[in-house]
Amino acid sequence: MHALVHAADVQDRDGGVNVMTTLFGLFPFLMTLFADGGYQGEQFQSGLKKAIATVNVEIVKRSDQAKGFVVLPKRWVVEQTFAWLGRCRRLAKDWECRNAKAFAFLKLASIRFMLRKLCKPS
Template sequence: MKRAFVNGGYQGDEAQRAAFEASRITVTVVKRTDKEVKGFVVLPKRWVVERTLGWINRARRLSKDFEATINAALAWLQLALAFLIMRRLAMPKTRQA
C-alpha cells in the first residue's frame, strides 16, 4: 500500500509525517463539501474505506478490541479479509448478455 485516503481528522502534518515514517505511506485527505452541496453526495475514494470497514465489522471477533498485542489483532484482521476474498472468489460468475 502506497497511499491512504483519510478524512479531515488526519489533515495535520503530524499524522502525515507519522504515516510516512512508519511505513512510507502517503496520506491524501478527502475533504467534505457540505457547505457547497445540498443533499447526499458520495465523496470520492471515501466510500472505499467505509465499505471495507463495514465488511470487516461483520467478523464477530473484530467487533471488540480484545487482543493483547498488535500482532494478534493484525493476524485476526488479515484472516477476516482472507475469508472475505475467498467468499468473493467462490461466488459464481453471472454472465450478462
C-alpha cells in the same frame, strides 16, 4: 494490502505515518494516498514527506454545501471494507488483549473476505 495494529492510545494520525511508511516500502509503485480530513495536520504531512518524498497526498473532504449524507469519492471504499470486516464477530468488538492476536484475526477476516469474493459465482 497492509495493516498495523497498535495500542488504543495512539492517534490515527500518528500511527498513520508508520502504516504508510511500511505500505509504500512494500509497494513502491504507489504514488497517491487518499486520506480523510483527520490526516491533514502538519505532523502527518511532514512525517510522511520525511519517510516517503514521492507520495502525493490528497485529502478527501466533505463539501460545505452538502446537506445530509453524501457519498465521498474514494472514501466509500474504505468505509465499505470496514463494514465487511465488522461483520466478523471476532472483529466487531475489541476482545483481544494482544496486538499480535488482533492482527492475526484481522488477516483471517481479510482472507475470508477475499475467498468469498474470488469463489462467488458470477
